[in-house]
Amino acid sequence: MTNYYRLLLGAFVALICPACESFLEEEVYTEYDPSKLLQTEEGINSVLVSAYGELQFKGNIREFNHTFAEFPTDIALESGGGFEREAILFVNFQWDDSHAFFSNSWSKMYRAIRNANSLLDNASAVTAIPEQRLAELIGEARFIRAAAYFHLYDLFGPVPLITTTETLDMEPRRPTEEAFAEFVTTELREAANVLPPIQDLKGKATKGAALAYLCKFLLNTKQWEQVVDVTEEIISLNRYALFPTIEELFTVDNENNSEFIFVHPYLPLSGNGNTYMAHAFPPNYPVLPNWENYGAQYRSYTSFVKSFHPDDRRGLMFVNEYTDTQGKQVLLLEDGAGKPLDNARSFKFVPDPAAIAAFHGNDCPIIRYADILLSRAEALNELNGPDGEPLDLLNQIRERAGVPLLTLDDLPTEEAFRDHLLQERAWEFFSEGLRRQDLVRHGKLIELARQRGKQAMPHHVRYPIPRRELEANSNLIQNEGYE
């Protein structure tokens, strides 16, 4: 019936106005024909850039590095601003699967995967690109895809593995832990094999970056032997070293250092800056006229700030009291009576003098060399106990921080070393979005939250699969505890 009707209509139009059909052809001015775009190296490159663009947290650094990774932990919390309505759910372990932060983050990572897949689907057909260059492009795309899966796994556990754009799978299933781990490790390994040791632009994938991601994935999945192997490989690249002064590592001036293995670069430009500091300035803090101070406040727990050794240079990165713009002395750590205020501010990302409003230029490291050293220490300790190299590695970090070195007397057992390492990592990596995964790996997330009086449940070690995703895909199974 419909076909007859179509036919009739078509015949009618053709009869009355033969030119009308061509009159209605759709002309495209501002978009690209994929069949032409993907034939050129520029086109392939632009697709690669869009994959990087989605992998980089950029405006979502607030969710990835702070809301998900630190507010449910023992080091940081948030209050104030309209943002508090969202953040408080994470501080208090009250999130549910409808929260937009989950679907936003999920979608962003899968867009990175889609863009990487677009390149991988088309790259081999491009004859204009030299073989070596093509292999590198493919390596970058596989790196980006695997890195996106790394972040998805960190939040949600194993998620559907999408490896092409050519067929649209509307109901993909979740793979097993093993299959997922196998995919991510293989991809990162193969990317590392073809990626160059250095790239012309900061923020692009290198061999070291692929190995570092591999290391962190193996660490979080507790594949200790492989962690030892991979860290060995990274160290033997001889490209990376600890920056001598930790408290200056995160300034804009020092961002081109040899400690950051993979970074998300930021620029002091509207929409492209690191907005951490705008959240960290306390109220009425004397800011430069070009700095914006948000209503939302990133705070640190007093117990955490007080846990630093008095000589610890890392502890210098906190503002515990200040004189506000009206000349008033404001205490942040404890009030006059010694009551903890949980209001100290981490100024780790030292404010950028050239910032524009909330947008500072400080790059955000995703993995830095200190993490590789401590990961190696952790793996070696798990395998053989603390003696020897694990303690050396730990002391490299402590030495740089200016705190007394530790001996086997201080950390005689595997367990003592493990517990200390978790604490050392908090001192070293606060404000960098690693605390939650460290606590999860050490099985401490829930325990510590309960000690703070939160209604944390065992299933809270993973976040829920976003509800809209479950609604759109009946094959998807929710994480345990969120059904």
Add this chain to the structure above:
Amino acid sequence: MNFNACVKGFNKPLTYRLLLMMKLAILLTIGAVFQAAASSVAQSITLNVSRIPLSDAMESIRQQSGYLFLLKGKELADTKVSAHIKDAPLDDVMNALLKGYALDWVVKGKTIVISKHPVQKISSSEPLPIVNNDAIQQAEVRGRVVDESDNPLEGVTVGIKGTLRATTSNADGSYQLTVEGRESVLMFTAIGFQSQEIPVAGQSVINVTLRASVSDLDEVVVVGYGTSRKRDLTGSVVSLQEKDFSQGVTSNALQLLNGKAAGVHISQGSSAPGATTNIRIRGAGSINSNNDVLVVVDGLPGATIDALNPGDIESIEVLKDASAAAIYGTRAANGVVLVTTKQGRKGKPQVSYNGYVGIQDVAKKIDVLSAREYMEVLNGILADQGADPIYTAEQIDRAGSGTDWQDEVFRSAAAQDHRLSVSGGGDYSRYYISLNYFNQDGVVLGSNLDKYNARFNYEISPTDKLKINLNLNTNRWVNNTIYEDNRANENAGPINTALQFDPTLSAGVDEDGRYLLNPLIALENPLALIHGINEEETLFRSFGTVAADYEVLDGLTATVRFGADFTNRRFDSYNSRLTQRGRASGGIANIATNENNRWLAEFLAQYDKQLTDAHHLSLMGGVTFEEFNNRGVSSGAANFLSDVTGVDQLQSGDRSQFTLNSNRSRNRLNSFLGRVNYRFYERYLLTASLRADGTSRFAADNKYALFPSVALAWRLSEEAFMENVAFLSDLKLRAGFGRLGNQGINNFETFQTFVASSSAILGDGIVQGAAPARIPNPALRWETSEEINLGLDFGLWDNRLTGAVEYFIKNTKDQLFNKPVPATTGFASTRVNFGNVRNSGVEISLFSLNTSGPFEWRTAFNLSLLQNKVTSLPDFIPEIIDGNIGTFINNFTIVRRGVPIRAFYGYEITGIFQEGDNIAGSAQPDALPGHPIFKDVDGNGVINADDRVILGDPFPDYTIGFTNSFQYKGFGLDIQLNAVQGIEALDANIVESLYPINFNRNRIASHYLNRWTPDNPGATYPSGVNPSSYGGARAINSLTIADASFIRLKSVTLAYQLPLRGKKVISGASLYLAGDNLFTLSDFEGFDPDANANSRDGNATGIGIARTSYNSYPLNRTFRLGVNLTF
């Protein structure tokens, strides 16, 4: 009176009371203000005959004028007559034709009756003349006929009652007639005017003022691609003439319809000068696409209504139902508004000037805490949570009321409007030329609109068969707007900031010339936003049509029409160092320009023929082509040497911060259309139309679709069996069905493209990426509405009471839906056709003339009842929860089967926890006394997202327009009342007051002066202590979804017609004083229950259906003094 109660819970007694009140009002004030614009029987007839039978001559006149004729006496038909007349009015032709014969003529209805003169035989069906045989005296009576504005009326038939003797008034309205006997009664009749009877009673001079008629079924109304007599309408069409228009300070002609047509809901996103006007006809059918009406100006679809001088408008027709609108096919889904501009009339040039000056004030402020209250409340909340006070008793004592920031940014503002027009014409051409200047200062500092408009309408008839029409309109508009941004904190606009800013700070500047700030509040100073940010929109819009009608054969006319519409827009904004943001960036400048142009070509043919006495047939067919082009470029720079150059020297900014964007798009439409109108006697009417519409936006298989309609009408009052129902003057039943389309999709949705997106930061620069744009769907087709309309038109007691009752059901199916797909595809959704929305409703319109004579009182009343319901949704989307406003307020609307589109969805608050309540055992074990109690809907002992319920909807249950007009001597009083009842809105300002983003912000006074404390357990509002702990995440609740019903005294106009003597220069003058928005009865806490922030927030979702109130530009109360002059 609590209107809240009568709507929210459908509290019956109160609803009844309201309805009763309305009914009573109708009964008391049955009347009408419906009139036609036609001023005389000005037909243009050419007759060049020598000694032909009278019947042949009359046939020729019939063809030219449409008048039927009746010869009383068979022998008259053969009378040989001659005439040599070109383009003369009917009466001249008839008088010339019959000169020298003992014949007289008179127009009765649409029939010219010719009889022997003087009349001697009276047909038995006509009443006998009252003749005093004893004293037959012949006497000459003369006089002058004028309309209510004292303009001479030409062509009025002046007859002697009971006889066929008649004459017509000439160009200056004068007439003379011989009467026989003192008892004679003169009858004055003219189309568009009420007839009058005046006994001669020995007078020799009888001057008459004719009033525009209550209802004239011969009035011609404009329908799509043609015209129709009102009596022949089969669909639902509202026709408004200039005199019916709603008054007020407005730049937008759609406001002329406000409250005047049943089923047509006019609202304004904000009351800022130049703000857009929203019009919804019969609800909203589309969940995800556009719900805007199609506006057609002089045959040009999609013309910009903002770019018109409202004074140029002759009439506005609203095609409400599908049978009337289907001729516009794919763009008619939301109804069609036809605007017809004025044309010149034959005669000497007529100059007219209309103008007013007005003064506007903010109709309502929001009552926030004064400085003293603010200090006390903040201290009180701190005390309740065990914290130290921030203000000392001494500070509080010194505070007083502090700074009222609303007073600082609001002002009294002037408005003025001047309209000058010249019109006239000769035998071969007619012209209308007008100029308009409109200037409105906004009631918020810094806002101002300047609008200039010129129009030239010209009609030329080189030959009898050819008519060429040119309509040109050009418009320049410069709108200085306040910075309106609904983002949070320092990004918020001045109205949001004025409501929440620290009342203890002074409004002055410090020693550096900077406005004061309270950094704890994280808001910019309201005056810094007003004076520090300049935004200016400049529009240059021209549109016009040129059309040629050629009469190919008798009754067959071919029309070619070309139209074009060009809009150039430039938007400048400069953020200076007066603001924190401007200071941080060293000044920020942006310029965006956009060029929209579109053209139209139409080829139409029309055939119109009275086949026999019984059958009248009219056919129309044609083909149209349209193209829409859009190009734009925008640029930005920051960090200038100084603020003084503003946007005028972008190149002096910091090059690394330059931004540049451009865009271009095109789409096309091609349509074939046809219509049949058939009439059997005057009783049975049929209209059927068909349009095939094609668009470039769909894939080849779906480019074209058919949009048919059919409608029938039966004029019962023409039936013989109704003849004896004396009180019934007109009765017509109508039924219609039609199908309409909505092409609200974007370009390129049916195939894949890559778009520039997802830039990355690599190295020290931003690198642009490209990514696939969508999951294409080549099967996309039009969103289609089908509507059934039933109507009853009636006229009672000589049409003193006329009206219509209509019922409609409209189903909008194949909704263009963004089907959510798993984000694992890399996409959020793909566009598909699915789902159905039903709008149904009843509309009642009444017009009555309550009293006539020296004191005249007319009433117009309209009532519309509307029900909107989503009737089917795809199974892959059981419901859509979205909606966002501002930065932090989202997910407040729901689309779910069985409830209205974008109903409000949130938590119901049942009370407040008191001390001693078993809180630990409740569903909110963490709550504290003073926290709101949320209803545990599913009873599972936990409050979570599943406990949300429907809290209201954005569609009014009913709307009422109620206008009364009084005339006495030269005075006229016009009172218009509008009511919108049973509508809800999210009041985002309440959200921000109850759940402040920041503790130190100011809040709405009532929420905190009556907050819960242990000493005030009966309070309406929660404690205010750490509000995010009691449901910042549940801010969408029964406290923040507010009843937005209102009754408004829209306008009152008192006019006085100056009695002029001599009329040498000025032929008419009147003065008026008007008040607009004089009062509003409503429980709504915001500035204006009628405002909708979602319709102007570019980031907001809901396509204008979702309703929120957020920092709306306040409503103006206006007084205007105006004058109308004709020369």
